[in-house]
Each structure stands twice: as C-alpha cells, then as structure tokens.
Amino acid sequence: MWMARGVSEEEFGLEDEIVDILFACQTCGNCSTQCIYPIKDSILKIIEATRAEAVNAGVTLPGRQRDFGVHLGKEHNPYLEPHSTRWDWLPKEISLPEKSETVYFVGCTSAYRQKVLAQDTVAVFKKAGVNFTIMKDEWCCSSPLLRTGQWKTDYVSASQIAQHNIQEANKTGAKKIVTTCSGCFRAWKKDYLEEYDWLLSSKHEFEVIHTTQLLENMIKNGEIELPNEVKMKVTYHDPCHLGRHMLVYESPRNVLKKIPGIEVVEMPRNRQNSWCCGSGGGVKSGYGDWSVEVANQRVMEAEKLGVEVIVSACPFCWRNLEDAINKYNSKLMMYDVIQLVRKSMGA
Numbered sequence: 001m002w003m004a005r006g007v008s009e010e011e012f013g014l015e016d017e018i019v020d021i022l023f024a025c026q027t028c029g030n031c032s033t034q035c036i037y038p039i040k041d042s043i044l045k046i047i048e049a050t051r052a053e054a055v056n057a058g059v060t061l062p063g064r065q066r067d068f069g070v071h072l073g074k075e076h077n078p079y080l081e082p083h084s085t086r087w088d089w090l091p092k093e094i095s096l097p098e099k100s101e102t103v104y105f106v107g108c109t110s111a112y113r114q115k116v117l118a119q120d121t122v123a124v125f126k127k128a129g130v131n132f133t134i135m136k137d138e139w140c141c142s143s144p145l146l147r148t149g150q151w152k153t154d155y156v157s158a159s160q161i162a163q164h165n166i167q168e169a170n171k172t173g174a175k176k177i178v179t180t181c182s183g184c185f186r187a188w189k190k191d192y193l194e195e196y197d198w199l200l201s202s203k204h205e206f207e208v209i210h211t212t213q214l215l216e217n218m219i220k221n222g223e224i225e226l227p228n229e230v231k232m233k234v235t236y237h238d239p240c241h242l243g244r245h246m247l248v249y250e251s252p253r254n255v256l257k258k259i260p261g262i263e264v265v266e267m268p269r270n271r272q273n274s275w276c277c278g279s280g281g282g283v284k285s286g287y288g289d290w291s292v293e294v295a296n297q298r299v300m301e302a303e304k305l306g307v308e309v310i311v312s313a314c315p316f317c318w319r320n321l322e323d324a325i326n327k328y329n330s331k332l333m334m335y336d337v338i339q340l341v342r343k344s345m346g347a
Helices: 002-008 016-023 030-034 038-056 063-074 108-112 115-128 143-147 160-173 183-197 211-222 250-258 278-285 288-303 315-327 336-343
Strands: 101-106 176-179 205-212 234-237 260-266 310-311 335-337
Touching: 002 016, 002 038, 016 108, 016 250, 016 278, 030 038, 063 143, 063 335, 101 115, 108 115, 108 315, 115 336, 143 160, 143 183, 143 278, 160 183, 160 288, 176 183, 176 211, 183 315, 205 211, 211 234, 211 250, 211 336, 234 250, 250 315, 250 336, 278 288, 278 315, 288 310, 288 315, 288 335, 310 336, 315 335, 335 336
Parallel strands: 101 176, 176 205, 234 260, 234 310, 310 335
Antiparallel strands: none
C-alpha cells in the first residue's frame, strides 16, 4: 500500500524492482482477509489499479503477461491457440442445442489446456439431464487483462471482450451462466456486475453459478445419483477466486461428502485462510518458476495429511498444483471435483 501511494503521488518512478513486487503478487486476497483496517475491502482494487498505472506508463510487463493483449485481440485466448480450435475438446457424438436457458461458459484453460475438465463437465451434465448449450463464439472472460492492469490495449480492451460475451450469451436465450473456472466465475459474477462495471459497461441479468454450486443443488434435489463408490482419501484446496474472492467454501465440500467412499481431510490452512496455488493474478505467466514454488508449499502441506489426492474446483489450481506435483516428484494425484462426480455417476 505504501508503494502504491508512492507511485500514485509520484514520489518515485516505476523501476524494475517495484514492477516485480507489484506484478509478482497472486492477488489471492489473504491480505484482505487478515487486515483489520477499513482499507481491507480496497486492497485488491488498489493493487490492480496500480498495475494499470504501470501499464499506462509503458513499463515492460514480466514474462508472457505482456502478450495477453495481443493474444486476446488476435485469438481471444491468452494462450495464442487458434480460436477455430476452441471446441476441439468436445466429443463429436455430443450434440448441443442452439438455444438454452443454461450456458456452460467453458473458459480458456479448460478449452485449451485442461480439456478433460470440460469433457467431464459435459459428460456429467448430459448424464444428469441438464439442458444446456455453449456459446458458438465464446471469448476469454477478460480476467487476464483485468488482473494485470491491461484494461485497454492496442489490440483489444476488457470492455470489448465482456460486451461480446454478454451479447453471445443473449443470443442463446440464456438465463443462467455456469462456469467450471473460478476465474471466469469471478469475472461474470463480480467484475462484470460490480467491481469493473464502470470500465466494462457489462451489466447483465444472468444468474451466474459455479459448477460445484449447481452440483450441490442437483444432488440435494435428487437430480443426480452417485451410485459408485470412489475409495479415496482426499484434501480439498480452496481456489482463491472461488473462496476468498467469492466466499464459496462449502458447496465443493458438500459435493465431495456426498460421493460414497470419499474421505475428506482438511488442510491446516483452509477456507478463508487457504494457501494460494500460486498461479493467480497473472503470476504463472509472469513468474513461472516462482508460481510453481508457491504451489509446492501447498503440495507439501497436503502430503503431511497422508492423503492420496488433492481436489480443487478450478482449472488454474489443477494445472499449477499438478505442475508442482510433477516437478517435485510428489506421489499425490490431482483431481477436480467434477472428475470425482463423474466417476461416481458412472458417466
């Protein structure tokens, strides 16, 4: 906060050391949780606004962060994968209606990297009889730009992206947006409607829910049966964008507890005190090695519990924790909640 004030009041410039401190923050929100002062609710806003000041001042962003604007402008995803291949993960035998009141917003990471999560989500929805569709021309949710202060680039602006997605969702007749990605969940529910509505001009009337919330409701209402035992001792990792940012702590846990055979053991740092996976705030793209080091702290915490599996509810967490498991030769396995639900459903 002192640094942000120093930058805003021009007491000092944006030297490389300051840029590194500013952009190596995962914006996990733990500082806001622990802070006792009234400023607590503004800390993340101040960090992201200071990042925007740095971008406007022309600083060189770290690592692959500097390419977000180019990638999102050209191919509508931060990975520079061809937009034409966004739906290659979708099995050819799966047919979806053009119109539906429920839209599954897949997100870039599930569409291009953790494709199995998108496939498992569709399989579970189909098995459960959910009437849903996906947007034909889905773009990135704009979170990478918002989190890194690149609100308006030479190639695309966050507002263009948000308005495009809302228009595409309206074309389907949607009333509900369901996301597997915690970052997309925050973008649609908080950034579009509250945090950045002044920047994005992105007001909408969709109900926005995370897949774990939908699963919890369907299990409670008897719309999903979980007949198969999944014998695993697991611990649940709270994604920062789902937990501290959006206060969704119990839905994923309630779903896991309904799966026969699952034993859930809590990590010492859980819920609002959870340790970050290390990949948020653009850090995995800007400081890849540091990001995986942070993830390894979480992996070691899980190992001490004697569990077999870390479970999360976000493809970013899934990927970074898996990277740490592989790099540091852990024997743990990584799963998403939706994957274990599919196992139990026999979908």
